[in-house]
Structures are given as C-alpha cells and as structure tokens.
Amino acid sequence: MVTLSTEQQQQVDQLLKNTATRCLGVYLIDLPKQFTVFPTTEFYYDQIHKVTIKTQRQYLPPFKQMIARREQELKNTQPIDPIDGNFLKAIHPLPNTDTDKIQGIIFERMQSEGVPDVARVLEGYRWQDEVTLKIEMNANNGSDSRYDQDRNISPDIYNNDVPEKLAQMYKLFDHIQVRDDFTIPSEPGFCFTNGFMRNGVEEYKDISFTYRYEGKEDFYISLQSSDFSEDLSLLESPEEYDPDGEGYTVYKGTRESNHLVMEEWIRKGDFFYNNDYSWRNDEGYIFKLGINLFNASYKKPQLWVQMNYIIPKNDNVPTYSEEQLMSIWREITNSIRIRESSFANE
Numbered sequence: 001m002v003t004l005s006t007e008q009q010q011q012v013d014q015l016l017k018n019t020a021t022r023c024l025g026v027y028l029i030d031l032p033k034q035f036t037v038f039p040t041t042e043f044y045y046d047q048i049h050k051v052t053i054k055t056q057r058q059y060l061p062p063f064k065q066m067i068a069r070r071e072q073e074l075k076n077t078q079p080i081d082p083i084d085g086n087f088l089k090a091i092h093p094l095p096n097t098d099t100d101k102i103q104g105i106i107f108e109r110m111q112s113e114g115v116p117d118v119a120r121v122l123e124g125y126r127w128q129d130e131v132t133l134k135i136e137m138n139a140n141n142g143s144d145s146r147y148d149q150d151r152n153i154s155p156d157i158y159n160n161d162v163p164e165k166l167a168q169m170y171k172l173f174d175h176i177q178v179r180d181d182f183t184i185p186s187e188p189g190f191c192f193t194n195g196f197m198r199n200g201v202e203e204y205k206d207i208s209f210t211y212r213y214e215g216k217e218d219f220y221i222s223l224q225s226s227d228f229s230e231d232l233s234l235l236e237s238p239e240e241y242d243p244d245g246e247g248y249t250v251y252k253g254t255r256e257s258n259h260l261v262m263e264e265w266i267r268k269g270d271f272f273y274n275n276d277y278s279w280r281n282d283e284g285y286i287f288k289l290g291i292n293l294f295n296a297s298y299k300k301p302q303l304w305v306q307m308n309y310i311i312p313k314n315d316n317v318p319t320y321s322e323e324q325l326m327s328i329w330r331e332i333t334n335s336i337r338i339r340e341s342s343f344a345n346e
C-alpha cells in the first residue's frame with residue numbers, strides 16, 4: 001500500500017478525477033482524459049486468412065488524393081517477368097448507398113513484382129466519418145492456362161479464391177463500425193482504435209493501443225491484447241532477459257482485480273531511446289503488467305499493459321514521485337475488466 005502526503009495525493013487526484021472508460025479488444029479500462037489515443041493503428045485478425053486491418057483519422061479530400069496516388073502507383077509498377085502482365089489486376093468497387101458519407105475501393109494486385117501473379121493481394125480502403133479503414137488479405141488466382149500443369153499438382157495453390165476473398169472483405173467492411181475513443185459498444189464484438197467489429201470476436205486477433213499524456217512521448221501507456229499464450233511468466237523472466245536495458249527492480253509481484261490475476265514488474269533506469277533509436281540518457285520508470293499470459297482465449301485474451309514515465313527535466317509532463325506513479329498505476333490497472341457484452345449468448 002502506497003502512502004502519500006496530502007499534497008502528493010491532491011496532485012494524483014487532479015490527474016485521476018477526470019477519467020473516461022476506454023474499450024480495448026474485449027477489455028475496458030478507465031484512463032485520465034489527458035491520455036489521448038494515437039490516431040493510427042494496425043492489427044492482425046483471423047490467423048487462417050491472415051488479415052491486416054489499419055485505421056487512421058483522415059478528412060475526405062486527403063483520402064481521395066491518397067487513393068488516386070495509390071492507383072497510379074500500382075498502375076506504374078511493372079512485374080519482373082512480362083508474362084505476368086499488369087501488376088494491378090483489377091479494381092473492385094465497394095458498395096455503398098451514400099458517396100458523401102462512405103467511399104471505398106478494393107485493388108486486386110500482385111503480391112510483389114518478382115512473385116508469379118498467382119499470388120494476389122486484395123487491398124481495400126473505406127472512408128467514413130473522417131476515418132480511413134484499410135484491409136489487406138492474401139488471395140490466389142491460378143486460373144490462367146499457363147498454370148494448368150501446376151494446378152494438377154497443387155490445386156489448393158493454383159485455384160482462384162479471389163471471389164471468395166472479395167466476399168469476405170465485403171463482409172468485414174460491413175461489420176466494422178467507426179467509433180470515437182469514448183464510445184463503448186453494448187453489442188457483441190471487439191474494439192480497436194477508431195473502430196468496432198460487430199461479432200467475429202472468436203477469430204484470432206492481435207491489437208495494440210497507445211495513449212500519450214497530452215500527446216507527449218515522455219509519459220504514455222501502451223496496451224496489447226491477443227489470443228496468443230506465452231511460454232514464460234513475466235515474473236519468471238530474469239533481469240537480463242528484459243530487453244529494456246539497464247535498470248533495477250522497484251517491485252515485482254501479483255495481485256487480483258475484477259477476477260483477473262495480474263503479474264506486474266516495475267523498474268527504474270536509464271533505458272529510453274529517441275525515435276531514431278539513439279540513447280536518450282534520461283532516467284525513468286517502466287511499469288509492466290500481464291493478464292491471462294498462459295491460458296489466453298478469445299474470451300480471456302492475453303493483455304499486456306506498459307506505462308513509461310521519463311523523469312522530466314522541464315514542464316513537458318507533470319513531475320511525480322515514485323510513490324505517486326505507483327498510486328496512479330494501481331488506480332488505472334485496477335480498473336481493467338472484461339466487457340461482458342463482448343460475447344454473444346452461447
């Protein structure tokens with residue numbers, strides 16, 4: 001239990017008095033509103049079909065410019081082997097009822113310039129409510145006569161599953177709803193930055209979120225939720241195994257909140273880097289927490305939470321003591337719980 005002076009407690013209360021619930025995958029967490037989500041994210045969904053989903057905040061004119069540039073770029077790209085023909089194989093419209101509110105397109109292209117054109121990528125875009133959604137998935141089209149012999153040997157590779165994959169992509173676009181960071185859904189599905197997937201919660205997913213204090217890089221909270229199980233406990237990791245660099249342990253232990261067992265490791269040291277990976281020579285804290293590390297499933301996803309705080313040398317971020325940071329960390333992470341309506345009745 002952390003004990004704070006009256007002045008220290010008032011400073012902590014000032015940060016925590018104005019919190020808002022955020023939705024992360026199937027989890028909920030209460031964060032101070034000063035922590036704002038990074039506006040762009042990319043995550044993996046559906047391990048079998050290897051779908052990549054990316055979202056970003058964007059106005060309509062830049063979206064239109066981006067699509068025009070991307071189309072021209074794909075048209076200008078030439079395969080290494082001329083027998084593959086055009087790099088951009090087809091353009092598929094995205095059905096919508098109101099082009100002022102929703103716009104989209106799907107590019108069917110070769111996987112790369114040097115790979116035979118049987119390997120395709122469906123690269124889909126949709127704009128709605130100032131959010132651009134991008135979905136990519138692999139596909140095959142081996143229907144050309146030059147693949148006849150290969151098809152007899154490997155029919156699963158030299159088939160044409162583009163129509164099936166297009167239908168799947170249309171379905172994904174239809175199931176994704178745009179949302180702001182403070183909107184908490186009440187129906188089955190899972191949350192990601194700028195969006196919500198209706199249903200589909202049982203599919204594999206690996207989702208990350210980053211929240212920065214007033215957009216600053218010296219004080220932020222990152223979260224990662226996936227259906228993947230670890231082989232090594234956070235608490236069983238030796239000091240030298242931790243990749244964050246030189247430092248020492250402030251606290252290691254377990255606790256339970258909202259029926260979730262949490263492993264946490266708090267370290268202090270000079271293990272921070274600039275965006276160009278140069279060493280910062282600044283001291284600070286890294287708080288780590290893991291939930292459902294060994295028995296992850298879509299109903300009990302693994303959740304990693306990390307809070308980084310670089311001890312300020314100016315007024316870039318508020319100055320907190322170690323005890324205050326411990327109190328802030330505990331209050332925030334104790335609010336983590338499962339959003340029960342994430343799952344349909346089974």
